[in-house]
Amino acid sequence: MNKAAHPAAPSAGWNFDNSYSRLAPVFFTAQDPAKVREPRMVIFNHALAQSLGLSAENLSGEAGAIIFSGNALPQGATPIAQAYAGHQFGHFNMLGDGRAILLGEQLAPDGGRFDIQLKGAGITPFSRRGDGRAALGPMLREYIISEAMHALGIPTTRSLAVVTTGEPVYRETVLQGAVLTRVADSHIRVGTFQYAAMLDDNSAVKTLVDYTLQRHYAGVAQAENPYIAMLDAVIDRQASLLAQWMHTGFIHGVMNTDNMSICGETIDYGPCAFMDAYDPGTVFSSIDAQGRYAFGNQPPIAQWNLARLAETLLPLLHDEQQAAVEIAQELLSSFAAKFRQYWLNGMRAKLGLTNAEDTDTGLIEALCKCMLRHRLDYTNTLRDLASDAIRQSPAWQQEDFRAWHDDWQQRLARQPATMETAMSLMLQRNPAVIPRNHQVEAALEAANAGDFSVMQKLLEVLAEPYRDNPAHAPYRLPAPPSAQRYQTFCGT
Ligand code: AMP
């Protein structure tokens, strides 16, 4: 690519470092984005740009379209495709960025370091199959859901921009091509460690772990054995993340080890979706016929993925293999208890409980069973509990729900906190709005036809998920029965 042909405006605010591309060459290949025919900005994240120290004024229009399509490189970028591996639905494969290109790391004014990645930016040496491209719908879907997750307070990669390419992409039908600019604390995955462990090079895992320690786990870098401490910390962050998914009904859909970030962010929004009626068996993804990644399976799957990570770290945990295995097993077995504690604390808050009683787990599980039995909407039932709205809700028609409600009221009355405190806590922890599948689909359908206003409105609503706003009431409705057998497709 001829960089001189498109000199980037210095006032755009780029402040790149490229620490990953200084890592050993086995971890990536240099790869420029492919040029596209007619880049056009369709959505730009002003607030995110600002927090990154980027000029929205400079980048939200045509100049930004040129950068975020990959047609020109921002100042200081060293574009690479990252190598990784992964267990996909349980089967190990060597992978790598097949359609994503990391431009570099933007050093933000707050001191943060953020990967800036173009997704859908063309073929790389890792694109064994596939065209290296992405379609507009799935890229907007990632934008909407990742930004909704952020607003919900859940650790996630972010979305800075979506640019259409003016070129077709061929899937089951002909679709519009697009490039998403993804912002992440990093794109290091469990699968990156698996890749390093497969190399004929004993030092690769250590190089990667030392880098990860410095970048994401500096707090434990001084521990007696920092590798043990890091594994412990990774497990802790994943336990916390999984609890937050379970608190909001988020179903990732494709929890392969290459789609699990080492720093504990939600990453790789493919066939993900939010559950409507509470049911641990909920699966939306068309490719997950066995339900491996069903809602209720997510915590044990996370633990399984973490075991794959621990395997790669064994030589660093202890000199003797047996001792290393024992250390790893002990750490891995702590996942369940850690997850349980995060989950329980969060569910207590969702029910307005400010102290702990032994019977709380039973109280929470009884509510879940009741929601399952009557196919009650998970999000709405919990939100309605925080006000009189519960008496007008579908839940209230159920006798066993009203009995549960009595028990819960008595539990609230026993705690020192006032009802007012409990209710205000609940309003902060139970979102009024989530990205409902039918709303997301409607936004994408309009966008595909050239009308981006439906998506803009949806994004506005999703940016304030905990606020009571009567104007947002339509966004609280679960899908009409006709749309309830919702399926998501991988969308590559
Ligand atoms: P995913 O299911 O999106 O996590 O992707 C799994 C692997 O397939 C990754 O290595 C991707 O880079 C690769 N991949 C996905 N879509 C494409 C595509 N359109 N062209 C080339 N590689 C792709």
Ligand code: MG
């Ligand atoms: Mg992936």
